[in-house]
Amino acid sequence: MIRWMMARGFSRCTLAAAWIALVAVPLAPVVAEDATAVEGRLxxxxxxxxxxxxxxxxxxxxxxxxxxxxxxxxxxxxxxKTELVDGGPFQTFEMTTGSELGSPNTLTFVGPGGEDGEPRKIELALDEQFTPLAIGGSGTFDLPLVFVGYGITGKDENYDDYEGIDVKDKAVVILRHEPQQANPHSVFNGTDHSEHAPFRRKVSNAFEHGAAAVIFCNDQFEVDKQLASLRKRWQVAVDEIAEASERFKKIEKPSADEWRAYENKIAHLCEDVGKYAEQLDEARDPLLPFRGAGPSASEGRSFPVLSCQRGVLDQIVKQAMGMSLAELEVEMDKGPTPRSAPLEGWRAVGETHVERHEVGVKNVVGVWEGEGPLADETIVIGAHYDHLGYGGSGSAAPGVHEIHNGADDNGSGTTVLIEVARDIVARGKLPRRIVFIAFTGEERGLVGSARYVREPLFPIDKTVAMLNLDMVGRLTDEKLIVHGTGTATEFDALVDRFGKDYGFDITKKPGGFGPSDHSSFYSAKVPVLFFFTGSHKDYHRPSDDFDKLNIPGMRRIAEMVAEIGVTLAKADTRPAYKEVQDMGEIARSGGDRPYFGSIPDFAGDEPGYALSGVAKGGPAARGGLQGGDTIVKFGDSKIGNLEDFDSALRKYKAGDKVPVTVKRDGDEVTLEVTLDPPR
Ligand SMILES: [Zn+2]
Ligand SMILES: [Zn+2]
Incomplete structure (x- = not known):
């Protein structure tokens, strides 16, 4: 319809205004209710x-x-209606929440034969000399060993540990962190860590180069740093003993109580000294704990990732390369210069068992059916009801094991969702169907909404709009942020009008992608509006509590969102989906990475980086990529997930022509993409 009217000379603005005028409804709810009663319920x-x-x-x-x-x-x-999913309100599915170490787990290094001709075997003890890491997967392996330094490929730093080294189907030994850590002028972000240091980045880089297993080893700098800090604590405790003793000797005739206090003090300090001595001993060659590199694997990551004692690897490196790890690190610091090499004759043999923890989770779905010729069209109104539990990696206070009540995030949105449903039901039947969904797993990556979009209860192509409520409980100075105002032709004017009518000071954001559930729907080309009262210092902290909510503000937002829902349900035509320019790779945008212009499909679970679409006129679109493609190779890099893609893209610069292999309808197609400057 838009194209038809546009052809006759209507501008977008007048068109949108006309559309709203056509569907205008009275503002007062059908059943007027006392504000205090509503607020009491909220x-x-x-x-x-x-x-x-x-x-x-x-x-x-x-x-x-x-x-x-x-x-x-x-x-x-x-x-x-709450009996749509197998007779009930719950769309249930399994989610991975973490990993446990299964069994058996073994690791043996088999080396070249000695004088007796027998191959050398170093069998490692689990938990003492090696451990599988939770960021890796399970597998049985017998692979040649290659030392790849810090496992870094840094385009900007002009440094590549993999240059000229074949690691395909091999186990790579990788040092933690990066070269030149003591050098304030290091290209790797001075004495701070650069983007190349994290474990996941190194695992992605190894995978991209075709490696079949990763063995992490502590770097000397890290070991020295830990030792120095422990020695300092040990020395403080020793000094305190000396001081306490000096002080006591100055007392001429100590009383029984003074003796007792002195004895206790010294006993306590000696205990500390003993404890630090023990820790010092372990710190000389520590092993990462099972979850030391992260609680679970990235999507699709299934090869073994292990931590191994430096002392063991040092023997092998010395034998094969004629230099110790410490000597190699000194060499690598010069320049910096990679010193990677195959560890000739050595193999890593063993198996890992990492068990993924699965729990059942559920979206909660309630349906208000429409009536008449438009009744097969759907509007989704949603809010996630999960939060962070007792904290953990999603928390802004990750070390704290405390209930994160999530009153604003997203108790507020869930509460408003229920009120919007009540308001809409009170108005009787509407032309379109409205589906209310409380989503699960949002905090772990939009899991619930991605699942719904993949397995919708009503067809997605007949889902005409999605309204999302996430953190709407802290209305301050009437400020409301609305994302997605550019995702349908009519939305900008619609939001302006309702914002004015309801007295909100609205900040409009045209884009339909962002860190909440509307993103999943916009990926599927559904126009979206996302309501948000802004971030605050309690965000993702245990202090996001009920007493800080603005309940009257929530009531007013509920009234407006219900009104918008009704307006959309009654409109003669569905909102016209619009692709917002300048979007793409929103999951990890920015930096100096060249622009590719792809839109991730968060619902994909095949190995590779699945696209839900490509940005109009962007490099990916120009190269012939399209929604539904799954990128499995980028340049020379294998791509197992979005993380790998991000890491691979950073190795190129604007203007580079990169061959990109995608899976499309079961076939593999290779296209060439010319990258744009970063945006
Ligand atoms: Zn949230
Ligand atoms: Zn959150």
Missing amino acids: SATAKYLSSDELEGRGVGTKGLDLAADYIAEQFRTLGL
């Missing part, structure tokens, strides 16, 4: 959802299930 719901009983609604907690039951009961009581 308050009670938000208070329950953010109570300690619900354990921060973390994936895997009983609290999350209690929240799901509560929301389902609310939906049912309101009169929504």
Whole structure:
């Protein structure tokens, strides 16, 4: 319809205005209700959802299930249809929450024969000399060993540990961190760590080069640093003993109490000295713990990743390369210069068992059916109801094991969602269907919404809009942020009008991608609006509590969102989807990485980087890539997931022509893409 009217000379603005005028509805709810009553209800719901009983609604907690039951009961009581998924309100599925070390796990280094002709064998003890890491997978292996220094390929740093080295189907030995760590002028971000230092980055880089297993080894700099800090603590304790002794000797005739206090003090300090001495001993050649490099593997990552004692690897490196690891590190610091080499004659033989933890999770779905000729079209209104539980890697206070109540994130959105449903049901039947969804697993990467988009209850191509509520509980100075105003032709004017009518000071963001569930829908070309009252210092912290919510603000947002929902449900035509320019790779944008212009498909679970689309006129589009493609190779790099792609892209610069291999309808196609400057 847009194209038809545009051809007759309508501008977008007048068109949008006309569209809104056509569908304008009276502002007052059908059943006017006292604001205090509504706020009392909102308050009670938000208070329950953010109570300690619900354990921060973390994936895997009983609290999350209690929240799901509560929301389902609310939906049912309101009169929504709640028996659409196998007769119930829950769209259930399994989610990986972490990893456990299974068994058996073995590692043996087999080396070239000695004088007796027998091959050398170094059998390592689990937990003492080696351990599999949770960021890797399970596997049985017998692979040639290659030393690849720090395992870094740095385009900007002009440094490549893999240059001229064949690691295909081999096990690579990688030092932690990076060269020149003591050098404030190091190209690797001075004395701070650069983007090349993280474990995952190194694992991705190894995978891209075709390696079949990774063995991490501590670098000398790290070992020295840990030793120095422990020695300092040990020395302080020793000095305190000396001081206490000096002080005591100055007392002429110590009383029994003074003796007792002195004895206790010295005993306590000696205990510390003993403890530090023990830690010092371990720190001379430490082993990473199983989760020391991260709690679980990246999507699709299944090859073994291990941590191994430096002392063991040092013997092998010395034998094969004629130099110790420490000597090689000194050499690498010069320049810096890679010193990678195959460890001739040596193989890594063994197996790892890493068990993924799966838990059942659920989206909660309630449906308000439409009536009439448009009843097969759907509007989704959603809010995630999960949060961070007791903290962990998603927390802004990651070391703290404490309930993260998530009153604003996203107790507020869930509460408002229920109120919007109540408001809409009170108006009776509407032309289009409205599906209310409380999403799970948002905090772990939009898992619930991605699942719904992959397995929708109603066809996605007939889903005409998605409204998302995430963190709407901290309205301050009437400031409301609305994302997605550019995702349909009509949305910008629509948001302007409602913002004015409801007295909000709205900041409009045209893009439809962002760190919440609307992203999953925009990936599937559904126009989206995302409502958000802004971030704050309690964001993702245990202090995001109920008493900080602005309940009257939530009531007003609920009223407006219900009104927008009704407007969309009644409109003669569905909103016209618009591709927002200047988008792509939103999951990890920015930096000095060249621009590629791809849109990730968060629902994909095949190995590779799945695209839901490509940015109009961007490099990927010009090269012939399209939505539905899965990138499996980028230049010489194998691509197993988005992380690998990000790492591979950073190795190129604007203007480079890169062969890109994609899986398309079961076939492999190689296209050439010319990269644009970073944006
Ligand atoms: Zn959130
Ligand atoms: Zn969050």
